Amino acid sequence: CWSTICHTTPRERQSLNAANMEGFGLRSCGEDILRLGFMVRRGVGGRNPILRRAMVIKMRDRSKNRKPLQRGRMLSIEAIQAVQALKRANPLLPPPPTSSSTSSSSSPMLDRVISSKFCRLLKFDMVAVLRELLRQNECSLSLKVFEEIRKEYWYKPQVRLYTDMITVMADNSLFEEVNYLYSAMKSEVGLMADIEGFNTLLVILLNHKLFDLVMDCYAFMQSVGYEPDRSSFRILVQGLEFNGEMGLSAIVRQDAHEYYGESLDFNEENEEISSGIGVLV
Template structure:
């Protein structure tokens, strides 16, 4: 009898081996699932877009400015005093860029004019380029001229400018067939005050760009300057033939 009992107990033990507790069985797959889900989310997460990570204060200011501008422009100054002037530097710039993105050109211009009087303000050619591009795209050519004069008044020997930034501005002006402003900008680059002489890419951009908008006389002037800087090493005809072939 004793032998039979031992045999049955041993058989029962082999048939039903020890298994982990309920807690252990559940926690392990859950942890793996959580880690996997987090990994998938991190892969799918999109980077923040520049200028779009607006603070609550910036969003409220934009809404108040647009409301006043569309319904009662006499309230604009009050909104600027009560809301915009209290924003941080980053938020002020974010408001300007968001208004430009929404093509609120005249309101964006007023915001920029307020930014210009801030103690921390320094002129940035690329910001001017963005504003000019938006203004010109919406047909505000007089405002483009105004912005151009603002930039002209801010060019001093105390600031450092980069040739590639002015090249972008030149390309924008050419794209809107503003030949006169193109040549003014080019003259700025040659001046000692700006301190960023035109390079090979500048001359190529100007010659081809001016000719593309029918400004052949201006293109001749730039070609002559290019030969003074680089001599025969800057052969536009050879480059154009190479591109065509």
């Protein structure tokens, strides 16, 4: 019987298969089933026909199901669990002002969570946890996690990351922590920076009226090879004069004159810089 089916034309085979399904409520849908790739053959000894379908199953690595993290902005399941565990273990003590007191002020439970949950994460997940804690204003946990990240072999100090840390600490009026982070940034070897990163940091410090750090950052960026550009001078002059620091502004104006002469207009792009400050803070 099966050899007869194999030697028939496709149209005859289709009619024969539809006929074989008579009595089972499948005559009307026989053509649809055939189009879906089912194969119908008569059972042995007059038994009910067997409905078969060829299926192809493809397997792939489960790691491909998750989108890659970009700058730590997306949280994986492991990162979310780490954040939750860290917050549960947090003793709710004020954040430590120095790295030496970081380990002494943390609870044993928090240390266990860091070693068992956080330190086992991938690089991007670690950074994602840090940024999520910063977003939630978990200042003490952020400092603790940041110190652990600094111990990793892949860690590369970046001005932009320090700027994010300083922003959250300053917004929460933790100015001792701001000074600690700024000093830590200056002590880093191989600090990765760009002029935009320094300009952002200058804006943050000006917004919080940390004028000593503003002038120190202005000198520091030059000492590491990043000369201020036109935007840097405009940010400094406008920010200092807006806060009444005319003496400091005069120093910056003199430096700007040496760089650009009379061609630099400090009132230019005033609206753009002001809107940028609002976004950055």
